[in-house]
Amino acid sequence: MKMKWSSAILVLSVLTALFFSGARGLAQPSPASHARDFTSVEYFAPPLQRQMKSRLSGAEAQPLPGGLLVITQLKLETFTTNGSPQAIVEAPECVYDTQHNTANSAGHLRLRSGDGKIRTEGDGFLWRQDDSFLTISNHVHTVIETGPEMNTGL
Amino acid sequence: MKTFCLIALMAVTAGTAARAQSDTNAESQLLRVTDIHADGADFDGNGRTVTYHGNVRVSASDMKLTCALLIADLPQSGGHVSHIVAETNVVIDAMDSKGQTMHATSDKAVYIYNVQDGVTNETVTLTGNPQPQVENAQGTMVADVIVWDRANNGYRFTGNYHMISHQSFGVAPETNSPPATTNELAAPKANLPPGADTNFPPGKLDLVPEHHSEPPPPQTLQPKLPY
Numbered sequence: 001m002k003m004k005w006s007s008a009i010l011v012l013s014v015l016t017a018l019f020f021s022g023a024r025g026l027a028q029p030s031p032a033s034h035a036r037d038f039t040s041v042e043y044f045a046p047p048l049q050r051q052m053k054s055r056l057s058g059a060e061a062q063p064l065p066g067g068l069l070v071i072t073q074l075k076l077e078t079f080t081t082n083g084s085p086q087a088i089v090e091a092p093e094c095v096y097d098t099q100h101n102t103a104n105s106a107g108h109l110r111l112r113s114g115d116g117k118i119r120t121e122g123d124g125f126l127w128r129q130d131d132s133f134l135t136i137s138n139h140v141h142t143v144i145e146t147g148p149e150m151n152t153g154l
Numbered sequence: 155m156k157t158f159c160l161i162a163l164m165a166v167t168a169g170t171a172a173r174a175q176s177d178t179n180a181e182s183q184l185l186r187v188t189d190i191h192a193d194g195a196d197f198d199g200n201g202r203t204v205t206y207h208g209n210v211r212v213s214a215s216d217m218k219l220t221c222a223l224l225i226a227d228l229p230q231s232g233g234h235v236s237h238i239v240a241e242t243n244v245v246i247d248a249m250d251s252k253g254q255t256m257h258a259t260s261d262k263a264v265y266i267y268n269v270q271d272g273v274t275n276e277t278v279t280l281t282g283n284p285q286p287q288v289e290n291a292q293g294t295m296v297a298d299v300i301v302w303d304r305a306n307n308g309y310r311f312t313g314n315y316h317m318i319s320h321q322s323f324g325v326a327p328e329t330n331s332p333p334a335t336t337n338e339l340a341a342p343k344a345n346l347p348p349g350a351d352t353n354f355p356p357g358k359l360d361l362v363p364e365h366h367s368e369p370p371p372p373q374t375l376q377p378k379l380p381y
Contacts, residue, residue, distance in 0.1 A: 122195065132199025140206065142190040 034062040044081060054078045067099040078114075085114030091125075101129040109136060117145040188214040192224070202228035210240070217248040221263070238265040244280070251307050258302070260286030276304040285314065293319040 039057040043049050059073035076089040094105035104126040112119040124137035193208025205225045212219040222242035226235050239262065246258040261282020268275050280286035280300040287296040288309060298313030 120195075134197040134199075136195045136197075138194060140190075140192045140195040142188075142195075144186075144188040144190075146186045146188070 034060060036060050048081055051081055051083060052079050064095075067097060069096045069098060070094075071096060080114075087114060088112050094125075103127040103129070119143045186215055188212065190224075204228060217246070219247075219263075220245045234267055235265075236267050239263070240265075246278075254291055256288055256290040258286065258288045258300070260300070274305050278302040278304060291320065293317050293321070 035058075037057075037059060038061055039055060041052055041056075042054045044051045044053045055075075055077045057073075057075045057077075058071045060071070062070040062072075064070060070093065071091075072093045074089070074091045074094055078086040078088075080086050088111070090110045091105055091107060093107050094103050094109075096103045106124050108121065108123055109125040110119070110121040120136075120140070120142040122136035122138060122140040126135045126137075127133075189212070190206060191209070191211040191213075192206035195207070196203075196205045198204070203225055205223065207223050210219075210221050210224045212224070219240065221240040221244040223240070225239045225241075227237040229235055241262050244258075244260045244263045246263065247255065248258075249255050258280060260280035261284065262280070264279045264281075266275070266277050266279070278301070280288070280302070281298070285296050285298060286300045287294055288300055288302070289295075295309070295311060295315070295317045297311035297315040299311070301310040301312075303310065
């Protein structure tokens, strides 16, 4: 099972639509509906299907015309197979383009390793999923804390 | 998920960029904090490179580096970064394993790390125009190419080598012993060869090295004909 971020968000959109349609009984799901305090979890393939691989959460997801999805308080966490945090991505707001598989924001982006010893942040970013290319436009700051237990070459 | 791999690699590589000037001795056993600031950055998951651009500043406990562009290759398995390029107005202030400070400037600096047959090779090669230069307690050394051998804590100079010693005439200079921070460069002798440039500030020695510069082209003696 190899679900990408876009897939996760698409799943989120579907779940959101289903949730709202269920909440409104027989009402038609509206493409303009949005979710609050959502979480989408991906699990490892068997036999680790009970282990969380990633967790995408946000305060709000607002669909826009053109396949755009505005997500606020985005938090993306990944985990190793033993359950420990691997990486954490946080952005107060970003726009995900489901048609072009890109995510961008003029706002802040914060990345950190699971142990918090490697951190990068900046303002304004563009993530192109198809070619795995991330650009941070302004005020990039990376901090690396290394010790004898780490093997980052530092 | 490529996203997560990229994030992890990016962070590791970004930090490892600072490794270009780090120690290989026991100091590495201590907790080190490396800061990298830049106007912007690109993380290429497919090309496996990370590029910091615009006012790049790398700061660690024993090293500071500034430049306009810093490109590092991402290691395949989160290992040691083997290739880093710093370009445009590169300035390095570092401390070697003996605790001596050095100040280097160049247009380009290339960091290479590899291990061959159990031997670690770790160099920083300074090139470009204007000529790169390294300044330490012994003096200021200029050459077309300066290789800072991190593994052996020494320097190699190639092409148009020139040194301005920090030793003054008033103090008996120990010019016959190699500089303390270099174990590869034979110390230039105080005996100036004929024609050596002596236009230098008072108190400074302007020396032409006997070694480590490119040798002059061989001269061919023409037989003297009887007519």
